[in-house]
Amino acid sequence: MVQYHFQNTHFITSAPNIQAMPEDSGIEIAFAGRSNAGKSSALNTLTRQKSLARTSKTPGRTQLINVFEISEGFRLIDLPGYGFAQVPEEVKKQWQKSLSEYLQDRQSLKGIVVLMDIRHPFKDTDVGLIQWAVDCELPVLALLTKSDKLKQGARKTAILKGRETAKAFGGNVRVEAFSSLKKQGLDLLQNTLVGWFDQHLENSPSDPE
Numbered sequence: 446m447v448q449y450h451f452q453n454t455h456f457i458t459s460a461p462n463i464q465a466m467p468e469d470s471g472i473e474i475a476f477a478g479r480s481n482a483g484k485s486s487a488l489n490t491l492t493r494q495k496s497l498a499r500t501s502k503t504p505g506r507t508q509l510i511n512v513f514e515i516s517e518g519f520r521l522i523d524l525p526g527y528g529f530a531q532v533p534e535e536v537k538k539q540w541q542k543s544l545s546e547y548l549q550d551r552q553s554l555k556g557i558v559v560l561m562d563i564r565h566p567f568k569d570t571d572v573g574l575i576q577w578a579v580d581c582e583l584p585v586l587a588l589l590t591k592s593d594k595l596k597q598g599a600r601k602t603a604i605l606k607g608r609e610t611a612k613a614f615g616g617n618v619r620v621e622a623f624s625s626l627k628k629q630g631l632d633l634l635q636n637t638l639v640g641w642f643d644q645h646l647e648n649s650p651s652d653p654e
């Protein structure tokens with residue numbers, strides 16, 4: 446059985462496009478979501494590292510495809526955030542292009558964590574991304590982030606509403622609350638990724654050992 450030591454995750458590269466990424470083999474799980482949703486923070490929480498992925502109060506911090514490796518052949522990808530208006534049009538175009546190329550062409554992509562602020566989840570682009578992943582038969586973990594920003598009652602309501610929304614996608618979409626600040630949902634995130642990794646190892650034993 447493979448042990449995944451998330452705390453050993455290290456930075457590999459920041460790629461402007463998929464050509465600049467490591468060889469397309471092994472298993473990759475991508476963290477996607479709107480700018481400022483908490484993708485980089487979630488990666489840091491998952492890997493128990495303060496500043497593995499750069500976080501920022503300013504939306505649009507992650508403009509490149511950041512590649513991290515847990516161990517050989519097991520990678521986590523911090524994708525550029527979408528949906529942030531205050532970026533020059535040219536820059537925006539370039540990074541949306543690298544994002545869609547990555548999602549469409551990357552063979553090693555085996556699961557997507559879609560992060561959405563619990564206070565305003567399931568915006569059009571989120572919905573489009575989740576539906577796309579479901580259509581490609583990729584499993585999706587939808588994390589409602591910054592759950593510490595809501596009181597318990599409102600948090601529960603948001604989760605239930607999110608799960609109701611997720612039913613419409615018709616695929617393997619799980620919705621859970623997450624807080625990097627409070628470490629809420631951390632075990633769930635970790636266990637889900639381990640499940641995805643293990644499933645792919647079972648299906649293709651020639652993949653990484």
Ligand SMILES: Nc1nc2c(ncn2[C@@H]2O[C@H](COP(=O)(O)OP(=O)(O)OP(=O)(O)O)[C@@H](O)[C@H]2O)c(=O)[nH]1
Nearest residue numbers: 481482483484485486500501505506507526625626
């Ligand atoms: N209260 C609270 N704030 C959070 C949490 N997670 C992230 N934040 C804050 O939200 C802001 C954005 O976080 P990032 O992790 O940089 O967001 P991102 O999705 O990587 O953003 P881009 O790289 O711009 O796409 C930062 O100010 C974080 O401190 C959380 O669980 N709770």
Ligand SMILES: [Mg+2]
Nearest residue numbers: 484485506507
């Ligand atoms: Mg980021």
